[in-house]
Amino acid sequence: MHVSKSVVKSVLSTFQESILTLDKEQSMRRALETLSNEFGRGVHRPVCVKCNLEMRPERNGVGLLVMASFGPYRLYDSDKHKCPECGVEIVAGLGANAISEHFKENFERLVQSYRDEAEVVCVKEGV
Ligand SMILES: [Zn+2]
Numbered sequence: 001m002h003v004s005k006s007v008v009k010s011v012l013s014t015f016q017e018s019i020l021t022l023d024k025e026q027s028m029r030r031a032l033e034t035l036s037n038e039f040g041r042g043v044h045r046p047v048c049v050k051c052n053l054e055m056r057p058e059r060n061g062v063g064l065l066v067m068a069s070f071g072p073y074r075l076y077d078s079d080k081h082k083c084p085e086c087g088v089e090i091v092a093g094l095g096a097n098a099i100s101e102h103f104k105e106n107f108e109r110l111v112q113s114y115r116d117e118a119e120v121v122c123v124k125e126g127v
Helices: 005-021 024-041 107-117
Strands: 056-068 071-082 089-092 120-124
Touching: 056 089, 056 107, 071 107, 107 120
Parallel strands: 056 120
Antiparallel strands: 056 071, 071 089
């Protein structure tokens, strides 16, 4: 399971706040509540803006392959979600770190294993 960037940011800013205000006990408690809420309920699903509906998980363990100008660059593990109404699909739930990069020995093997076991979605870098 991945913890979303916004959760990490929220927890970090709460810790930062606790240092600034020196109100450590209360702020730490709030940070822990944020974390336990996220793990307890699960991270919110993406929402389709057009249909005002939560998207449904369509497939876990989808490889997200970042493409640079020279070709495949980084591989992330992600989840595919689909809107139950209009059918639009997105990938989300990326971990903070790539699971492999183009210069690593296991890169091509991992990309292939995502192709074999689930699917690979390519995304152009920095567009
Ligand atoms: Zn929709």
